[in-house]
Every structure is written in structure tokens, then in C-alpha cells.
Amino acid sequence: MTLAIDAPPQLFDLGGRWRPGFTTLGSAFFTDLPPTPLPAPVLVGLNEGLVRELGLDPRELASAEGVQALTGSIGVAGARPVATVYSGHQFGVWAGQLGDGRAILLGEIDTPLGPQELQLKGSGRTPYSRMGDGRAVLRSSIREYLGSEAMQGLGIPTTRALSVTGSDAPVRREEIETAAVVMRVAPSFIRFGHFEHFASRDQVDELRRLADYVIDRFYPECRSAPTLAGNAYANFLQQVSERTAALVAQWQAVGFCHGVMNTDNMSILGLTIDYGPFQFLDAFDPNHICNHSDETGRYAYNRQPNVAYWNLFCLGQALYPLIDSEEVTLAALESYKTVFPRELEARMRTKLGLTDAQADDRGLIERVLQLLAKDRVDYTIFWRRLSQHVAGGDTGPVRDLFLDREGFDGWLLDYAQRLPADRSAAGIAMLRTNPKYVLRNHLGELAIRRARDKDFGGVQELLALLQAPYDDHPAFDTMAGFPPDWASHIEISCSS
Known part of the structure; x- marks a missing residue:
């Protein structure tokens, strides 16, 4: 049968x-x-x-x-x-x-x-x-x-x-x-590269069709905004510049390295796109290069803000046939230079639990980043321990991260004077701002190793933590700890 x-x-x-x-x-x-x-x-x-x-x-x-x-x-x-x-x-x-x-x-x-x-x-x-x-x-x-x-x-x-x-x-x-x-x-x-494609071929009709599609679908306010000579395409470029500036400020604040910020890897909506050789910082190193294919360090962590502007300039060149004014095109890009530092400072101020802006905040932020870089302090753990200290914990756990105790003590004294009166509330807010869990390379690697053996439980377990990164999840405290020594030998590249 x-x-x-x-x-x-x-x-x-x-x-x-x-x-x-x-x-x-x-x-x-x-x-x-x-x-x-x-x-x-x-x-x-x-x-x-x-x-x-x-x-x-x-x-x-x-x-x-x-x-x-x-x-x-x-x-x-x-x-x-x-x-x-x-x-x-x-x-x-x-x-x-x-x-x-x-x-x-x-x-x-x-x-x-x-x-x-x-x-x-x-x-x-x-x-x-x-x-x-x-x-x-x-x-x-x-x-x-x-x-x-x-x-x-x-x-x-x-x-x-x-x-x-x-x-x-x-x-x-x-x-x-x-x-x-x-x-x-x-x-x-849709990426910056979609616009570059048609501009590079002098296909202006297709370029305009694409720009109109994106504006009508995602940036309709550009049709009526009175700024930039009433040019919808210039307004569009300005809006993309500002979204990109806000995005990169968030990357920098959380210690995220994209790794391959080519213009074809830049979202026209200001989204993080194309997760290739990315990394969240372990030890804080402003010059960190996460992509082993990046031999010149073009996409190092501290270069990301400038690269984003360079990419936007390429987008501006692509849109120039529609804007038809060099002055207006440059004006549309100029907003990046004001939005990015403003957004980054606001993000860092929030990480510090500061509820208002003061003139010396930038100095306070730069000083602690210099201390972190000098001693290569773990970026995520520092911010989490600082949050716990402000919420009512002892200074010991955060102070122990530094070799330069005197330098940190001096900064901490100035920081304490800057905190709002309700320190407990500030600390609680910081714990909802500074994550306990990020996708460190070694955590991903451990999940990948299990998956290669047909055990996919590690992938879903890690997903659940990352979807609630500010929660404590005490059963998984080890996944919020310092990376093992072998983590620094993990190579991530454009090969995928």
C-alpha cells in the first residue's frame, strides 16, 4: 500500500x-x-x-x-x-x-x-x-x-x-x-544609496519620483514647511539630517559602534540598518574599531558622527538636481552640526540624572569620559554602577572601576553638587536610562556556538534579556558582568 x-x-x-x-x-x-x-x-x-x-x-x-x-x-x-x-x-x-x-x-x-x-x-x-x-x-x-x-x-x-x-x-x-x-x-x-544611484546616472525623473514617494509617505510636512526657500526637497534633506543626527547621538551615548557606515547602509528614515560588524563597547576606548575589515579606522567609534555628516553630504549631492541651489543644499545639511551636539549632550545629561541644563555640563561630561578612556573602564558597567550609587548605593563599586581614584573622586564631588535635590528619584531615572544588559560580542558568540550545535535556547534567552535591558533579571547577573579575556579576540568583519 x-x-x-x-x-x-x-x-x-x-x-x-x-x-x-x-x-x-x-x-x-x-x-x-x-x-x-x-x-x-x-x-x-x-x-x-x-x-x-x-x-x-x-x-x-x-x-x-x-x-x-x-x-x-x-x-x-x-x-x-x-x-x-x-x-x-x-x-x-x-x-x-x-x-x-x-x-x-x-x-x-x-x-x-x-x-x-x-x-x-x-x-x-x-x-x-x-x-x-x-x-x-x-x-x-x-x-x-x-x-x-x-x-x-x-x-x-x-x-x-x-x-x-x-x-x-x-x-x-x-x-x-x-x-x-x-x-x-x-x-x-530605502537608503541614501537609492538616491545616489539615480543621481549618478543623471536619471532626474527617477530621482524625483523616489524623493516624492519618500516625502509623501514619510515626510509630508516637507511640502508645507516655510523654511529653506519653500523647497520641499531641501526641507526633506534637512529632516533626514536631523533624524540622522539624533540617531548617531543615541549610538554614541549607549556606546554602539556600527562598524560599516557606508552610504548604502544609511537609512533615509534615520533607522539603524544593516547589522554587520557592529559592537557595543566593553572597555571605553574612543578610538575603538569594531570591524576587522576597517583597516584605516574610518568607522571607529569616535569618527561615527563625522562620517554620518559625510554621508549626508553625499545625499545632499544626490538631491542637488532637485534642490537646484548649492546655498540651500548646504543650509539643509547645516542643521546636523547643531542637532548632533545638542542631542548628544541631552542624552549624556540624562545618563547622569540631570534634569536641567547648565553651562558647565559639557565639561562635567567630558571629564568623566576622559577618566573612562584613561583607565579603559567598562562603559556599560560604569553607567549602571553610577546609577545604583545615585539611587542610594555605596560609592565603592563604581569607584573600584578606576585606577585613578583621586581623579574620579574629584569628579564625583563636583557631580554630587550638580545632582538634583531628590537624588533617589534621579538614581531611579538613571536605572531606566543606563542599561544593565547590552549585546556584548561574547554573549552573542556563546549563543551562536550553542546554535551551531542545534541548541537555539541561548538565542531566545538572550533575546528576552535584550528586550528588557533595564530590568534586573537577577538569575542572569553573570550576563551583565565583565567580558571574559577571550572576548577581545573575537573578530567581526564584513564577511557574513
Whole structure:
């Protein structure tokens, strides 16, 4: 007797109402093509909180058919999968045409969070893959899944990660690794590089169409704002500059290193995007370079603010045909120079529990950062222990972090005089500002090692901590401790 085996459905019903979204721009902006299937995919992690925020069913997505859909191995009903084209500057050099070399945009759905795009990263070769294989590996996919949700937990604008799936299919990097796919979520994945692409080809009609689409969808106030000669495109550039300034200020305040701030890795919405060789600082070193592919240190932690402005200048050059005034274009970019320092100082003041602004605050901030750098003090642990001290704890734990006790004592005395009268309330506020948990490299590495042995519990355990990074989670105190010695030998690079 022959047993009938049900074949998997050709299309998976993800749920939600699909919208035309990006594809309304026309065929010059993308190539239609389906993801490339992976054999025997497994669910490495499902972000059930985000699934529910999107109004989707986690049980359906965790089913065998759902996992195949999250991997790109079967189609999704209502989706129109495309790979988008863009160009950009990589490490300060014009790289020409780039594009979604291993990402497929499934489309846009209506959700309780508003319209959201769903994108598969690692879903196979596209016309824009150049010499690449279109795949992502398990280690980098887990890092993106955890990294984007860590930023969300910290309240920093970011793309999100719905899921990560894996397969035993081999992928060659420095060594043979296994393949994985991340389902990414964002209102839009449009980058600075999308604008650079059409500007570089003198395709002004397409450039204008793209700018109008982004303005009408995400920056409608630019149509009516009276500033910058009433030019909607200049107003748009100014708004992007200010969002980017606020974003990078948040990165600097929390000690986040992006690692590869190419113009094609910069979101037009001011989101953290493309989690490649990123890192949260351990020991505070302003010159820290997290990306082992960054031989010149272009994207070192202390250079991120200037690189962001450089990237915005490239965006300004791309939009110049629409603005049609060098003076107005430069004026639109100028706001970055005022917004970034203002936002960073405000963030640092909040980390210190200061509820008002005073003239000497910048000096107080710079002095403590110099002390941290001098003794290479752990950045996250310092701010958490300082918060605990202000909330009523002893000075010992925070003072013990420094070799220069005299220097720290002098700073602490001045800081104490600057604190508000209700120190307890200030300390409690600081504990909700300075996280106990960040995604340190060694924590991610430990979860990756377990996942390589088909134990995915470490991924989901770490996800839960990172989604609530200000809470104590006493059972996981060791994950908030100092990194082990071997952590400094972890190499992260553009290879993923």
C-alpha cells in the first residue's frame, strides 16, 4: 500500500493586507524575482513579541510551512518579491551600482504599527549580488536578529527582526559555514544609496519620483514647511539630517559602534540598518574599531558622527538636481552640526540624572569620559554602577572601576553638587536610562556556538534579556558582568 504524503502548499498565507508600496515606483527601481529555497529549514528564533505587534499569528509562523515561508523556500500569498537597486560609497570610495545582493523585499503589509515592509536577508543570489552567493551565514544572522532587537529594547530607532531560520546548506566564507535567513521589518528599507544611484546616472525623473514617494509617505510636512526657500526637497534633506543626527547621538551615548557606515547602509528614515560588524563597547576606548575589515579606522567609534555628516553630504549631492541651489543644499545639511551636539549632550545629561541644563555640563561630561578612556573602564558597567550609587548605593563599586581614584573622586564631588535635590528619584531615572544588559560580542558568540550545535535556547534567552535591558533579571547577573579575556579576540568583519 502506498501512503499519500501531502505536499507543502505553494503559497503560505502570512496574514495581513498587502499594499503595493515600493513597487509603485516602477521597474527602474527593482527586479522581480523569488527567493531561492534552502533545504530543510529550521526555526532558530521567532520574535513572538514583534509577531503579535504586527497582528500576525506566532503559531502559524512556527509551523513547518511558516518556517519555509520565513526562509523563502515557499512563496507568500499576496507578496511581490523584488530586489531593489541602489549605489553608494563604501569606505569613502564610490562603488557604483550595488543593490540588494542577498535580500528580497516581499512587500508591504498593513499592521497595527502602520504599514511595514518585510524583507528576507540571505535569501539567494540577485542581479545585484556581483560576485557574491546571495547567502548569509548563521553567525551573522543571529547577530542581526539579536542586535536589531537589542537596539529596539534600548529605544534606539532601528529596523526589526521577526525571525531567523537556518539550514545545513553549506556557505563558503573564511571557512565553510551554514546558511541562514533573517526576516527583517521596517517602514521602509530605502537608503541614501537609492538616491545616489539615480543621481549618478543623471536619471532626474527617477530621482524625483523616489524623493516624492519618500516625502509623501514619510515626510509630508516637507511640502508645507516655510523654511529653506519653500523647497520641499531641501526641507526633506534637512529632516533626514536631523533624524540622522539624533540617531548617531543615541549610538554614541549607549556606546554602539556600527562598524560599516557606508552610504548604502544609511537609512533615509534615520533607522539603524544593516547589522554587520557592529559592537557595543566593553572597555571605553574612543578610538575603538569594531570591524576587522576597517583597516584605516574610518568607522571607529569616535569618527561615527563625522562620517554620518559625510554621508549626508553625499545625499545632499544626490538631491542637488532637485534642490537646484548649492546655498540651500548646504543650509539643509547645516542643521546636523547643531542637532548632533545638542542631542548628544541631552542624552549624556540624562545618563547622569540631570534634569536641567547648565553651562558647565559639557565639561562635567567630558571629564568623566576622559577618566573612562584613561583607565579603559567598562562603559556599560560604569553607567549602571553610577546609577545604583545615585539611587542610594555605596560609592565603592563604581569607584573600584578606576585606577585613578583621586581623579574620579574629584569628579564625583563636583557631580554630587550638580545632582538634583531628590537624588533617589534621579538614581531611579538613571536605572531606566543606563542599561544593565547590552549585546556584548561574547554573549552573542556563546549563543551562536550553542546554535551551531542545534541548541537555539541561548538565542531566545538572550533575546528576552535584550528586550528588557533595564530590568534586573537577577538569575542572569553573570550576563551583565565583565567580558571574559577571550572576548577581545573575537573578530567581526564584513564577511557574513
